[in-house]
Amino acid sequence: RRLVKMACEGGSCGKSSSKLNNGGISLATSASSPTIVFDVYSDLACPWCYVGKDNLDAAIANFRKSGGTENIEVHWKPFMIDPATAKEGEEYMAYNRRRWGSDGWTYSLPGRRDNTKFQNWKTWPNTLHAHRLMHLAEQKGGWELQHRAKGILFRMIYEDGENISLLPTLVKAAEELGIEGAEKYLKSDQDVDVVKSEAREASRMGISGVPLFLAYRADVEHKPMTLSGAQPTKALQQCIKELCQK
Secondary structure, eight states: OOOEEOSSBTTBEEOEESOOOOOOOOOOOOTTSOEEEEEEEEOTTOHHHHHHHHHHHHHHHHHHHTTOOSEEEEEEEEOOSOTTSOTTOEEHHHHHHHHHSSSGGGGGSTTTTTTSSSTTOOEEOOOHHHHHHHHHHHHHHHHHHHHHHHHHHHHHHHTSOOOTTSHHHHHHHHHHHTOTTHHHHHHSOTTHHHHHHHHHHHHHTTOOEEOEEEEEETTSOOOOEEEESSOOHHHHHHHHHHHHTO
């Protein structure tokens, strides 16, 4: 039986389901160390995904402080909570009222009530082209540049009050990342089908709420560990610890 919960609450965005078919930090240390991989399904329009990234970054930083030497890679996979969002994005309150009646659900987000995070969140973005920029970042600089791109785009939405649905904003992000040729790429249709196909694949896997973390050791054959929702830092640290022991 599939248990489905709607909306963005409880640490995730979208429809969160109990059924899943699995298959600025120092992430890497040396080629001789085992590699732990996090495949993270995420949408930039999901504020809980922003929280989840911050918690994952903190977990990795704490792992390094404790002397952990294993390589850690983070691969971001595209997911679109609401592909029907207007191409230019939608005003924050108007979108929340249309979908949920209010923005009351956002006040459970860490830092939202005391205004230490999400200070300038103004838009619910259409994230198709932002996902394309993430894809381009991975092509240009691997998962490390892609991870930086994720952080920059989250900051732009939730702290800087920018609209990442718009081409000039994405070009600005690309310039910060040092990616050349991004404007020409984004003006074209290149990789639109690739990103849409990857997002559909997530749905075929049974993923209907994000963030969702699939964590595994690249050098050991085993079923990935699955963590759903914006996991607390301690839970992600424990996940890393358990993978180190496999």
